[in-house]
Amino acid sequence: MNCIMCGTKLEKMKSEPYHYTDCGLSKVYLNGITIHQCPNQECGEEELVIPNIEKLHEVIATGVATQKNKLLPEEIRFLRKHLGFSGADFARKMGVSPETVTRWEKGKVNMKEAVERLLRVLILSNAGPFRDYDNLESFATIERKTPVRREFKISRQNWLPIAA
Numbered sequence: 001m002n003c004i005m006c007g008t009k010l011e012k013m014k015s016e017p018y019h020y021t022d023c024g025l026s027k028v029y030l031n032g033i034t035i036h037q038c039p040n041q042e043c044g045e046e047e048l049v050i051p052n053i054e055k056l057h058e059v060i061a062t063g064v065a066t067q068k069n070k071l072l073p074e075e076i077r078f079l080r081k082h083l084g085f086s087g088a089d090f091a092r093k094m095g096v097s098p099e100t101v102t103r104w105e106k107g108k109v110n111m112k113e114a115v116e117r118l119l120r121v122l123i124l125s126n127a128g129p130f131r132d133y134d135n136l137e138s139f140a141t142i143e144r145k146t147p148v149r150r151e152f153k154i155s156r157q158n159w160l161p162i163a164a
């Protein structure tokens, strides 16, 4: 397999886990996938195939939605996009102005607890058989300035979280 950018023969990349920044979260890491990298120093193109990406995003979203830490701006943005909402759609659904959504996602204004819990419930009720809302009152109770590291592995086409 050759590089689509420069034509150099690609090499298998050994380093795992793969830092999956394309999802919009800064600390998501994947195990069990094959990544090819262009050995040409001036190119550095990476080619990877992420199987069952819908399931992966569902697992990531579930992890974010069930954390006790308050959502960080990048996490709010990730969950909003996961639900398929534009900024304007999301503002309408949550009953706030589009400017408020922008401020949440830039970290200028904190989401109110009730709004944050509603967002999480939207994610969790969307993510399958989640009927356990017992932990709802523990969501968004902890202040944290940096994202939690999230690591995942693929096993028989199924994405699973790796406990930190």
Ligand SMILES: [Zn+2]
Pocket (backbone or CB within 6 Å): 003, 004, 005, 006, 007, 008, 038, 039, 040, 043, 044, 045
């Ligand atoms: Zn290349």
